[in-house]
Amino acid sequence: MISGDKKKEFYQALLERNAAYEGLFFAGVTSTGVFCRPTCPARKPKYENCEFFLTPQEALLASFRPCKRCTPLSHPDQVSELVQKLVQAVEENPEKKWREKDFRELSIDESTSRRQFKKRFGMTFVQYARARRMGLAMKEIRSGKSVIDAQLNSGYESSSGFRDAFSRIMGESPASAQENQLLKASWLDTRMGPMIAVADETHLYLLEFVDRRGLEKEVEVLRRKKKAAIIPGKTPPMQTIEEELHLYFSGNLIKFTTPVAFTGTPFQTRVWDELRGIPAGETRTYAEIAHAIGKPAAVRAVAGANGANQLALIVPCHRVILSDGTVGGYGGGSARKKWLLELERGGNVWREDSKNL
Template sequence: MIHNEVRKVEYYKALVEKRTDYEGVFYVGVTSTGVFCRPTCPARKPKYENCEFYQTAQQALLASFRPCQRCRPLSHPNHVSDIVRLLVEAIEQNPEKRWKAQDFRALSIDESTARRQFKKRFGMTFVEYARARRMGLALKSIRSGEKIINTQLASGYDSSSGFRDAFSRIMGAPPTLLDDNRILKADWLDTQLGPMIAIADENELYLLEFVDRRGLEREIERLRKSLKAAIIPGRTEPIRSIEQELTHYFDGSLTEFKTPLRLLGSAFQQLVWEQLRQITPGETHSYADIALALGKPTAYRAVAQANGANQLAIVIPCHRVINSDGKLGGYGGGIVRKEWLLHHEKQGGSPCEKST
């Protein structure tokens, strides 16, 4: 159990605010109910004096707390609800279907609930998810040589202009202008510190970020525009690879990532990112250290900018770079996650023992 009073006050504030960047960092045992929860639990918040904080779910269990049935602290941070699972399966059974109100009623699902839960899980409503899935199939059909008019009708669009508009909104270009070599797929990965999004083609990983990172939508849009690429829901071999490697990283059995990467940046940025990969897990370097190692001792500000431009969180370990005065500095995924990652690596992958 955590006894440090400053840390407890910080964690209680995060609990009240349902801070997603504290996922996996602590669990709270509620003495008045006997349950323990994750930081983002939707239940009514307990009083401060009724809270005990733990670094792992195992510690909370050993302290005789039982897992909360609402936030399910023993599952992934964004546990897939039965409604989401059922609807995703229904889409896969008939991905070209245009959903109507009676289709939800037939499954005894409230349409507004489906919208809300899909928005929380995927960052898009159920209708947007189903449309993106249809458009992904349309793109595959077009690439295989199918006539656009046939693809349009199969996707449920009677109007060619409506089909082109919908296609362009999701894919970033009308169907006649897409480059076969610019198709990226995006998938959601659950991790111990919260959900991440991975974007890759069939050969390399382009982006890996925490879903709640500020400005993520703009980051993805810049990626799409710079590559003139379509980004559609899906999974490729690099995404499967990085998901497996992240699992091993968080359980402490992996320190070196081998998933093939595509580094999109200037020559200087790529030099900085390569230098970051040379930092041994459990160690930290300052921006000035990186600049010196590159033979550009006055370029520490440029190093900091390159560090911030990294789009491959954890894999390109920008979390291992700190200020010269020893302070943690910034981190796109949040300072709390940066601190957790550094402690995790210093402990050799074992659960963090910050303040007990």
């Protein structure tokens, strides 16, 4: 995960168009949906509208598209003409599923493109094209479209194909992965929308709504911390949490018992333990959590730990509200946060308007 100080450093480099940072980071601009090189000549965005990525794949999976002004994936001083040609072809038709005949039509050798993309971007061309399509699909889901619409618009004829593609992207193994470190990722359908779970044979490490912005980065952070490969599959903790989620959304469960493992700092873990102690149907403020852990001045740090939670619902960060009584932010969206609080208070939440959450 990129630290706050590093983000400020990257932002300053972006403002200065510092060429020394070329290749070290990419800047995603939430107001435009594009990601840029550090030296992009376009008007500079506000700091709060920037997200920073260490690789282009992270930016693509976060639903950003390459900037047309600075062409971060095809700058002529950095990549070959073949790579530029393929990147342009993807941008002309990002939903396209590439096959062998498509390379022949462009007079491009498929193995050469794979080798050059891997050398320049750390991923093959097919992985790049798949990430671009999945990024578009995730953007549609976040904007309110149904999963089936996003699936079809991104070129997947079956829901299983869409889920498998999502899992493959989540499961790209890092070069440093050790053979004895293996996590599995699975798509879970719930009454409140699809979620993704990542676990080993004994513990659950991640549980998030698929439409949460930054989910792909969360998975990457987990993969790096554990130095593990993440592959599609199911483990006992996933089966347990799937059953518990069904009971929870039916209003028949208030405390999760699935074994979990934290990967945060000692401070974050202390905060998450405190959050797990908030009874269902009740709320706490960030200030109250800070006092409870003996750090009354660490309200902002508590908020940061709250946002870094990777176990939605199990670590109930949705039960933390602002001091003025308003619900505040939530990674899954404020509407979903209100809905969850109402569910836990015994409200009748399964109405027609809940289908859009």
